[in-house]
Amino acid sequence: MPRPIQAIIHKNALKNNLKIARQHTGNSQHLLTVVKANAYGHGIENVYDCFKNADGFALLDLSEAMRLRQLNYNGQILLLEGIFHATDLDLCAQYHLSFAIHSPHQIQWLKAHQSNATFEVFLKMNSGMNRLGFKPEDYATAWHTLSQLNCVSKLHHMMHFSDADGDRFGENGTNYQYEVFQNTINGLAGKQSVSNSAAMLRHHHIPSDFVRAGIALYGSSPDYPTHSAADWGLKPTMSLRSEIIAVQQIGANESIGYGSKFIAKQDMKVGIVACGYADGYQRVSPTGTPVLVNGQRTTLLGRVSMDMLAVDLTHSDANIGDEVVLWGQSKCGNILAIDEVAAASGTLGYELMCAITARVEVKVED
Numbered sequence: 001m002p003r004p005i006q007a008i009i010h011k012n013a014l015k016n017n018l019k020i021a022r023q024h025t026g027n028s029q030h031l032l033t034v035v036k037a038n039a040y041g042h043g044i045e046n047v048y049d050c051f052k053n054a055d056g057f058a059l060l061d062l063s064e065a066m067r068l069r070q071l072n073y074n075g076q077i078l079l080l081e082g083i084f085h086a087t088d089l090d091l092c093a094q095y096h097l098s099f100a101i102h103s104p105h106q107i108q109w110l111k112a113h114q115s116n117a118t119f120e121v122f123l124k125m126n127s128g129m130n131r132l133g134f135k136p137e138d139y140a141t142a143w144h145t146l147s148q149l150n151c152v153s154k155l156h157h158m159m160h161f162s163d164a165d166g167d168r169f170g171e172n173g174t175n176y177q178y179e180v181f182q183n184t185i186n187g188l189a190g191k192q193s194v195s196n197s198a199a200m201l202r203h204h205h206i207p208s209d210f211v212r213a214g215i216a217l218y219g220s221s222p223d224y225p226t227h228s229a230a231d232w233g234l235k236p237t238m239s240l241r242s243e244i245i246a247v248q249q250i251g252a253n254e255s256i257g258y259g260s261k262f263i264a265k266q267d268m269k270v271g272i273v274a275c276g277y278a279d280g281y282q283r284v285s286p287t288g289t290p291v292l293v294n295g296q297r298t299t300l301l302g303r304v305s306m307d308m309l310a311v312d313l314t315h316s317d318a319n320i321g322d323e324v325v326l327w328g329q330s331k332c333g334n335i336l337a338i339d340e341v342a343a344a345s346g347t348l349g350y351e352l353m354c355a356i357t358a359r360v361e362v363k364v365e366d
């Protein structure tokens with residue numbers, strides 16, 4: 001038998017979450033499902049059937065774009081960071097990929113490109129996040145340059161919010177950036193790609209022609225704890241499940257695990273779970289991080305090791321072989337929100353789902 005840890009991908013939840021995303025996007029808006037980082041750790045091939053009827057995919061890696069084409073996908077694929085080298089344009093032409101242009105060097109590559117291919121281009125503005133994109137004062141020049149290139153068949157406007165999930169300097173986190181964006185593209189033709197999950201769910205007034213939805217589709221709330229995934233009607237799409245592989249009875253002043261980080265105050269029953277940081281569970285998750293055993297909430301104890309972690313079974317009749325849910329759904333239906341586990345670990349649902357390692361068996365269920 002293999003080690004009992006598994007990541008279960010729930011197709012019905014993926015479909016449910018896409019439906020929720022649809023409810024937050026208007027009929028005229030294109031909904032691009034973001035499947036970067038191997039579909040946020042879920043596996044592109046595992047989510048493909050559930051998302052293929054959206055209006056397109058968005059991702060970063062050419063290799064992932066090619067995997068979508070290998071699945072016979074014919075629709076739009078957008079490379080969010082654009083091309084990394086001039087020769088990538090040949091592959092964009094061959095595989096019919098749209099891409100962002102965020103820097104002058106990419107425009108130079110396009111100018112120098114020798115073929116009859118034409119490209120759908122998303123010109124990216126740096127409207128305040130200061131990561132990728134042209135500053136507002138350089139934007140119109142870049143737009144005019146691109147609009148005159150024969151190889152550019154469609155030219156759209158693109159930006160990315162830094163604070164769509166909350167506030168920025170005390171004001172609504174989208175207002176400032178969106179205003180900059182609007183003012184800059186004023187008079188320049190083209191559709192707009194603006195919204196991520198947080199903007200899609202929270203800011204319906206933003207007319208994003210191409211919505212780029214990621215995390216919400218994977219059942220994590222982009223603005224937790226303001227809203228939980230359940231508040232948005234989102235369901236967990238990944239469950240990290242394992243089993244109890246040993247039980248220890250310990251007394252007061254005995255410790256558990258490396259560094260003796262947890263010391264019992266009284267007699268305790270401790271379950272050892274086949275899950276560690278080499279599976280992608282965060283080593284920094286502290287004592288108190290929630291866990292489900294047989295669908296019942298309990299907590300992590302002590303330091304997470306490479307292959308194991310400990311949980312409190314003092315008030316549980318759980319035994320060897322019993323189900324442990326690190327996040328997601330128990331077989332009995334009870335849910336441990338990935339956002340709750342992430343918050344206890346000082347991170348986000350994004351990081352937990354992306355961190356699952358290759359040794360964890362992935363199983364796809366309805």
Ligand SMILES: *Cc1c(COP(=O)(O)O)cnc(C)c1O
Pocket residue numbers: 034036080160195196197198212213214215216222
């Ligand atoms: C990852 C990403 C998204 C999706 O963001 P979510 O918060 O997961 O919805 C959208 N746009 C860009 C440019 C991204 O890199």
